[in-house]
Amino acid sequence: MPDSSPSPDSADQPTPASIDLQAIRVRIDAIDEQLIRLLNERGDLVLEVAEVKKKAGLDIYVPGREEALLRKLCQINTAQHGKLTEKAIRSIFREIMSAALALEDSLKIAYLGPAGSWTHQVAVHKFGNSVEYIAEAAIEGAFARVAAREVDYAVLPIEHSAEGAVHHTLDHLVDAQLQIYAQILWKVETVVMAQDDDTPLTAIYGHPQMLAPCRPWLSQRFPGVKLVESASSSLAATHAETEVGTAAVGTPLGAELHALKVVAASPREFSSRARFIILGRRSGDPSGNDNTMLMVHANDKVGALLEVLKVFASRNVNVRQIENRPVSDDPSGTQARFFLEISGHHEDSTLQEAIADLEKQGAKVKVLGSYPAPRWIEER
Numbered sequence: 001m002p003d004s005s006p007s008p009d010s011a012d013q014p015t016p017a018s019i020d021l022q023a024i025r026v027r028i029d030a031i032d033e034q035l036i037r038l039l040n041e042r043g044d045l046v047l048e049v050a051e052v053k054k055k056a057g058l059d060i061y062v063p064g065r066e067e068a069l070l071r072k073l074c075q076i077n078t079a080q081h082g083k084l085t086e087k088a089i090r091s092i093f094r095e096i097m098s099a100a101l102a103l104e105d106s107l108k109i110a111y112l113g114p115a116g117s118w119t120h121q122v123a124v125h126k127f128g129n130s131v132e133y134i135a136e137a138a139i140e141g142a143f144a145r146v147a148a149r150e151v152d153y154a155v156l157p158i159e160h161s162a163e164g165a166v167h168h169t170l171d172h173l174v175d176a177q178l179q180i181y182a183q184i185l186w187k188v189e190t191v192v193m194a195q196d197d198d199t200p201l202t203a204i205y206g207h208p209q210m211l212a213p214c215r216p217w218l219s220q221r222f223p224g225v226k227l228v229e230s231a232s233s234s235l236a237a238t239h240a241e242t243e244v245g246t247a248a249v250g251t252p253l254g255a256e257l258h259a260l261k262v263v264a265a266s267p268r269e270f271s272s273r274a275r276f277i278i279l280g281r282r283s284g285d286p287s288g289n290d291n292t293m294l295m296v297h298a299n300d301k302v303g304a305l306l307e308v309l310k311v312f313a314s315r316n317v318n319v320r321q322i323e324n325r326p327v328s329d330d331p332s333g334t335q336a337r338f339f340l341e342i343s344g345h346h347e348d349s350t351l352q353e354a355i356a357d358l359e360k361q362g363a364k365v366k367v368l369g370s371y372p373a374p375r376w377i378e379e380r
């Protein structure tokens with residue numbers, strides 16, 4: 001039977017519910033008005049900050065300050081027994097800070113594209129929706145844009161849970177006059193997207209890095225469906241858009257941009273993890289909790305790495321990660337190249353002493369950047 005009762009929203013026939021709603025909404029409106037006034041007051045202060053930074057030649061974007069602020073706001077929310085989740089507080093203030101960045105300067109961010117790529121999603125999460133984004137097809141192109149000051153920063157992948165280090169990014173840092181300004185750790189659910197969820201699937205396309213960790217889940221969830229590798233997540237989505245009975249694996253943002261429906265989302269254990277760098281023209285300022293990426297060239301001999309590690313261990317410096325790479329301009333093959341991520345900022349006296357010691361031992365050291373220690377961002 002059709003429902004003939006008046007809608008609680010109906011203005012012509014007031015009901016007790018609509019009267020109650022109206023009264024509450026008047027109070028919400030009043031709070032929103034105050035919020036707008038406060039946001040604009042905040043905006044005035046942000047512009048004052050921008051003046052000081054411009055005079056002092058400082059970067060507009062300060063990831064250490066942003067993270068400290070977000071953390072403090074979540075603590076305040078907990079102390080006030082606030083109902084909003086930490087995720088909600090972070091995303092609301094992410095956008096407030098994005099608007100602040102846009103007020104201070106027209107911040108331009110390049111990311112490894114195409115639009116809808118995983119890196120795009122991470123970049124938007126980090127910088128919000130008020131700044132300008134530029135898709136860049138190649139890692140070297142992103143480096144060139146930052147060097148030429150066409151963009152302020154570039155967001156690039158540096159490591160993936162399924163495939164290990166993204167060597168191309170690390171290798172480019174060796175010769176570039178650019179540095180890691182910040183880092184992002186990211187966990188995201190992988191989704192399967194298709195035109196609709198009724199048509200039986202014959203194939204699922206995906207970038208090898210997205211497919212690899214999800215194979216066990218996909219073969220269980222979609223038994224008998226062929227898994228086909230594509231050059232990019234965007235290309236995979238294009239297949240799903242144009243070929244009936246196919247789907248693509250990718251991120252929720254990719255589904256949205258290709259107007260595809262999410263037909264399945266991976267369980268937590270099949271979510272992908274990755275590290276990204278925010279490439280800038282300098283290191284981040286010391287924030288009190290930083291990491292540093294170093295490139296070390298040492299003589300390729302027995303115990304070479306051990307000697308390097310001893311320099312840090314003897315100073316109680318944690319070596320968080322090690323990557324070993326061939327040295328491209330070393331035809332004699334006498335050099336070994338290590339990428340080390342260590343705790344601390346390169347301006348700390350302990351790290352400066354350690355670097356000086358390595359150089360005394362005959363090693364060549366290059367600081368590839370110091371940046372605030374990132375926290376995991378989990379996107380579900």
Ligand SMILES: C=C(O[C@@H]1C=C(C(=O)O)C=C[C@H]1O)C(=O)O
Pocket residue numbers: 046049060061062063065066069096097098100101104
């Ligand atoms: C306002 C500033 O500039 C930017 C905007 C921030 C904000 O809106 O709170 C924080 C850090 C910076 O990325 C600042 O450095 O304090």
